[in-house]
Amino acid sequence: MIGTAKRSSAETRIGVDRFGSTGSTVYLLRGSDGLSNAGRYQFAAQMIANAGYSVLLPRYFEATGDSRARYGDIRSKYVIWLRTLEAILAEPPRGTEPDRVAVVGFSLGGALALSLASRSPRIRAVVDFFGFEPEGLAAGRRLPPTLILHGDADRVVPVANARAIERVIKSQGGTVESRIYPGEGHGLSLASLPDAIRRAQGFLRQHL
Template sequence: MNRLAAFLSLVLLCPILLPRPAWAADVAARAVTIPTPEHPVEAQLFSAPGTGKRPAVILLHGRQGLDRFPGYYEQFARAVAGAGMDAYLLSYYDGTEKEQANAEDKTVRQAFFAGRVKAWSQLVHAVVTEALARKECSGSIGLLGFSQGGFLATAVAGQDPRITALAVFYGGIPGLYRDSITHLPPLLALHGDADTVVPLSEGQALVALGRKLGQPAELAVFPGAGHGFSKGPDAAKAQQLTLAFLRQYLLPARQ
């Protein structure tokens, strides 16, 4: 068993290893405007408690956008901040992009993503630059992507060496990048084995690529889970594993 797998197994056996997060009442969010090549991006910044330097994690939503599951995304961002890492929660859509990304025809949706993933990647690169420029940033950056956002996070991490850790919920490798990614940071992929939207094979391929490129990469499989486990025991376990993984690679001195 590799070091990452052993650590995550230990976390599940001994959850006390992960400090209790400062939940909603303790973590404040504030709006920040970030300049990007295409248009300014409005983000919510959930700052970790304290005044010392800390890493940042950028959360990337799924195809349905932030407003489909706002409570889930905000709760996750607060949990990240409570675990000692600043969390940026933003929408990478502009104008009518949400409607186009959610077209009824799957082929149309896939073509739209393929046509926009490079521009969205540049937007996320700009957010990374902004996060790193803040005086409170330690210099470590994590990406946390959900579904379409997981594919986008993989695209960004595969092109941007500044990314320190990558966590992907039910995502995979974007088609445009399957043959061009030559680097990935340490990776945690989380996937349900009953997912009919993004098959488990996509997560398996992503982890295989991470290992091929010489980085720690682990796949957490949720038996019987479909696409998007945002409630119940699976959601709690997934969040626990993700926070432990991010802390391991973004806050190594504090483990």
């Protein structure tokens, strides 16, 4: 990890961990487990950075004073987190390419990645790991090339969400790739995760 910065979001200063120093920028968005599973997200960020990207891992839950998301609060706090991430996106760090941007998100972070991409023309690619379909997705701008990775036995975010996101992107005339893993639940197991990571890395190489 290169270091941690603080970036303004409305009246709140949000921590952003940075991995890698130069190159195209990848924003990695945590799931609802947030800071309670920080090591896993830092590992994922470092893997992406090792492929030659500057990876930013925002602690966006800090905008609402949380370390993780409670399911009952997601709807009421979603817009705050989204605006926080938009503010972070508007302040690209030095040494990065501000117009070569991708967003990778896990679960809640996957939904936020899609929402961001539907509002920002700077985002060139999205990788959605088992995210839910956010409200208003079809009403936003056409999504950039998107990779969806989801398990068909996911009981937390049912795979119907992946199919719905796929339909929205196709209806917009956009590019979408999906890999649905048979028998996999929420989070993917060690049997499927290496393939998902390989696909995500290849997708980023193709579109950044």
